[in-house]
Amino acid sequence: MISASSQKRVKVFFIYVAGILVLIIGLIMSIVIGVTNISIGATITSLFVWTEERKEQLIIQTIRLPRTLVGALVGANLGVAGALMQAITRNPLASPQVFGINAGASLFVVASVVFLPSGSSFDVVYFAFVGAAFGGAIIYFCASKGGLTPVKLALAGMSIHFLLSSVTQGLILFDEDATDMLNWLAGSLNRSNWISVQQLWPWSVIGLVAASALSGAISILALGDDTAKGLGQRVQWVRLAASLIVIILAGSAVSVTGPIGFVGLMVPHLVRMIVGQDYKVIIPLSALFGAVLLTYADVLGRLIAFPFESPVGIVTAVLGAPFFLYLAHKARGMKR
Amino acid sequence: MKLRRAPVIILALFILTCILAFFSVGFGSKYVSPAETIAILKGSDSSYTYIVENFRIPRVLIAILAGAGLAISGTILQSILQNPLASPDVIGITKGAGLAAILVIVFLPNSPTALLPISAFLGAALVAVALMIFTRNSGAKSSTLALVGIALGAMCQAATDYILIKFPVNANVMLLWLAGSLWGRGWDQFYGFLPWFIVLLPLIIGMIRKLDVLQFGDDISTSLGVKSNRTRYFLLGVAVALAGLCVATVGSIGFVGMVAPHIAKRLLGPKHQYSLPVAALCGAILLIIADSIGRGIAPPIEIPVGILTAIIGVPYFIYLLRMERKK
Numbered sequence: 001m002i003s004a005s006s007q008k009r010v011k012v013f014f015i016y017v018a019g020i021l022v023l024i025i026g027l028i029m030s031i032v033i034g035v036t037n038i039s040i041g042a043t044i045t046s047l048f049v050w051t052e053e054r055k056e057q058l059i060i061q062t063i064r065l066p067r068t069l070v071g072a073l074v075g076a077n078l079g080v081a082g083a084l085m086q087a088i089t090r091n092p093l094a095s096p097q098v099f100g101i102n103a104g105a106s107l108f109v110v111a112s113v114v115f116l117p118s119g120s121s122f123d124v125v126y127f128a129f130v131g132a133a134f135g136g137a138i139i140y141f142c143a144s145k146g147g148l149t150p151v152k153l154a155l156a157g158m159s160i161h162f163l164l165s166s167v168t169q170g171l172i173l174f175d176e177d178a179t180d181m182l183n184w185l186a187g188s189l190n191r192s193n194w195i196s197v198q199q200l201w202p203w204s205v206i207g208l209v210a211a212s213a214l215s216g217a218i219s220i221l222a223l224g225d226d227t228a229k230g231l232g233q234r235v236q237w238v239r240l241a242a243s244l245i246v247i248i249l250a251g252s253a254v255s256v257t258g259p260i261g262f263v264g265l266m267v268p269h270l271v272r273m274i275v276g277q278d279y280k281v282i283i284p285l286s287a288l289f290g291a292v293l294l295t296y297a298d299v300l301g302r303l304i305a306f307p308f309e310s311p312v313g314i315v316t317a318v319l320g321a322p323f324f325l326y327l328a329h330k331a332r333g334m335k336r
Numbered sequence: 337m338k339l340r341r342a343p344v345i346i347l348a349l350f351i352l353t354c355i356l357a358f359f360s361v362g363f364g365s366k367y368v369s370p371a372e373t374i375a376i377l378k379g380s381d382s383s384y385t386y387i388v389e390n391f392r393i394p395r396v397l398i399a400i401l402a403g404a405g406l407a408i409s410g411t412i413l414q415s416i417l418q419n420p421l422a423s424p425d426v427i428g429i430t431k432g433a434g435l436a437a438i439l440v441i442v443f444l445p446n447s448p449t450a451l452l453p454i455s456a457f458l459g460a461a462l463v464a465v466a467l468m469i470f471t472r473n474s475g476a477k478s479s480t481l482a483l484v485g486i487a488l489g490a491m492c493q494a495a496t497d498y499i500l501i502k503f504p505v506n507a508n509v510m511l512l513w514l515a516g517s518l519w520g521r522g523w524d525q526f527y528g529f530l531p532w533f534i535v536l537l538p539l540i541i542g543m544i545r546k547l548d549v550l551q552f553g554d555d556i557s558t559s560l561g562v563k564s565n566r567t568r569y570f571l572l573g574v575a576v577a578l579a580g581l582c583v584a585t586v587g588s589i590g591f592v593g594m595v596a597p598h599i600a601k602r603l604l605g606p607k608h609q610y611s612l613p614v615a616a617l618c619g620a621i622l623l624i625i626a627d628s629i630g631r632g633i634a635p636p637i638e639i640p641v642g643i644l645t646a647i648i649g650v651p652y653f654i655y656l657l658r659m660e661r662k663k
Contacts, residue, residue: 142654151483155421156657158486162590163650169515170643182514186497261490308502317494321487325470328483 012281015274019288023072026295030068031060033299035307038064062193070192071298071312072291073204074257075267077249079290080211082264083271083282084242084249087222089143092327093154095265096132096250100160102259104135105251106185107168114174122199128255132247135164151328165259187260187313189298196256203252210245211283218242219279260313262320263290263297269327342610345603349617356624357400361392363632368392394523398585399627399641400620401529402518403592405582407619408540410593411600411612412575415551416568419481420656423594424460424579427485430516430590431492432463433583438496438513442503449528456584460576463488516589516642518627529585536581539574540612547571547608589642591649592619598656622648 031043038046038056046057078096085094096102108131109124142156165185172181183190217238220228228235253260271285294312297319301310362368368376368384376388410423424430436459440452463485470484496513512519546567549557557567579593600615626644633639 142658151480152657155482155486156654158483159650159653163646166515166590166643166646170639173637173639182497183501186494186501305502310498311501314494314498314501317490321491321494324487324490325484328480328487329470 012275012285015285016288019285019292023288023292023295026292026299027068027072029299030071030295031064034059034064034302035309066194066197067189067192067298068295070196070200070256071189071294073197073200074189074253074260075263075290075292075294076208076287077200077204077253077290078260078263079267079271079286079288079293080208080283081246081249081253082266082290083268083279083286084211084218084246085264086268087218087279088239088242089153090222090224091150091153092269092330093150093157093265093324095262096246097161097259097261098154098265098324099139099157100135100164101132101139101246101250102135102254102261103161103164103168104133104138105129105131105254106259107131107164107171108134109255110168110171110181110185114171121195125199125203125252125255128251129247132251132254135160136243136247154328183311184258186311187258187316188311189257190309190311192256200252200256203248207245207249207252208287210241211249211287214238214241214245215280215283218283219277222277222279258311258313260294260316262316262324263293265327266320266323267293269323342604346610346613346617349614349621353400353617353620353624356621356628357396360396360399360624360628361388363628364392365631365636367632367635391522394526395518395521395627396624398521398526398529399518399623401526401533402582402586402589403596403619403621403623404616405533405578405619406589406593406623407596407600407615408612409575409579409582410619411597411608411615412540412547412571412578413593414597415547415606415608416571416575417481418551418553420598421482421594421653423591423597424575424582425489425588425590426482426594426653427464427467428487428489428492429460429463429467429485429576429579430583430588430593431489431496433457433460433580434513434588435459435492435496435499436462436580437584437587438499441513442499442505449524453528453532453581453584457577457580459492460580460583461573463492464572464576512587512640514587514642515640516583516587516645517630517638517640518586519638519640521586525585529581532577532581536574536578540578543567543571543574544608544612547612548606551606587640587642589623589645591645591653592622595649595652596622598652 028040028043032038032040036056036059038060042056043060046060081101082095085096085099086092105128108127112119112124112127138160139153139157142160143153168185172185217233220231220233221235221238221242225235228238250264267286267290268282271282271289275281275285294316297315298312301312301315304310304315358373359370361373362370364387366384366387368388372382372384373388376382376385406424413422413424413427414420433456436455437452440447440455444451466488467481467485471481500513546562549560549562550568550571582589596619597611597615599618600611604610604614622645623641626648627641630639630641630644
């Protein structure tokens, strides 16, 4: 017993180390690769030695670095949001995208930009929260009476997603810069800057810390409502707290980068495949691998049609849709 | 019981379609009153004659054809797949058609107009083939079909988004291919649409009896002497062609192909000799109403018709999911 659990701890430790290494490599690639190619040596000097005149330094400090940070934070947010959703709904297809939360947040963000153009960019995040809660509330209503299989709930979620994004597309018509909006709607890091970082990081920290704090309770909840109640857990409170965290994580991510799909779906599954069912491990690892996935997807998006920068949301959709197929195939076995 | 009212209902729907089409002509950035419309139709000269004759009338006619086409395609798909959730958009074939169409528009801008429907059909067919491969084991009966379709649709959508962002076009053109819209459709598109429609329609009418049998499933249809697989693939091909044709003309308009067949079945039951024409009329009515609202609600801005059909269709889709659960 003891040796088995310590063996597992060693394994998890190595996964952490490996994940962090992969993330660091990804972050460096994300800073180095782009329209202006910058050597690694120049990158390191410009990060630590400040000289006014160098063009590379300016690019790194004003464009690449904030973009990389936003990518990593958004990836972590979405990964953890997906893990929480899959745990509290016990639905393998649950994720901010599939259950309409991303679409709800983007609808409210676009509405706020169109109807309140003078609003501060820091307030946009609150609209995103309301929208995320709105999208979540609709799917909650669909699921409330119970009896919908995971697959059907996912179908309901996707159709809510279609509905909300249709309305969003309609609103875009009232905005002059439709192409720019479309770029945002596809989920993109192109316009991330230090202001985006400032908008995002407090919410990321709150959400990620709260999710970690809740991870023990989530592990118990994932065993099933009856078991959790039997173990003395207040199931509804845990679920409510987790839902709030999902809204904070997904909403803040959408408010900065637009709806990026499939990260929250894929990452928790990949993590569970490696480390099993303990959410104390799954949640931090989902944050780590969410950051990894989005960082690499963004680098890939910059390379696909170089020098054109493809929105990262398109890259994750192309990666994620086959994964969704695979999960749908597996979820069929769970049909009642 | 229901069937005795059939001619009455079909006639009533037909008249409703005509009335709605007539009023729809009036809506748009310049409102034309019904009296003026009649005057223009009678041939009197008005400042709106040009608008009505060259923009409004063909547009309404296209709405009728596209609504009917999507509805017929949806009816066939629901019957041959025996899946009430099937429809050209839910199973992703409209997205495939849209992607193929936008590829042709962006990369072969000087190609003949006849290429557009053909490429849209090929795109739709490709998605349909992929769908068949992925759902082979589950027999295309469960909601897996819809889920696989959504995933395939998401991939086509991602590619469409990519092309639209990489090669920026006019916002209305963009929304045409994202949401489906009748913006700027005129006689050219109508005459590109009509012949294909006329070719496909007799094929479907000839298969009505077989559709009735097929919806009971393979075992019963085989015992009734219908070669079910061959017929099914043939009908699937026709449905895909029809959907692709509509998408090539008006973009990937959602939910009409799903909602209209259900309304038809509710009105006159599952016999296709009734449900097909009723579905076609309902589809036409839905699209006319949605397009009129889209043009009339906030002129001069046009809300793409696909957005309004989604707003009408999604609540119904969720309702269907909830109903299906009770079975």
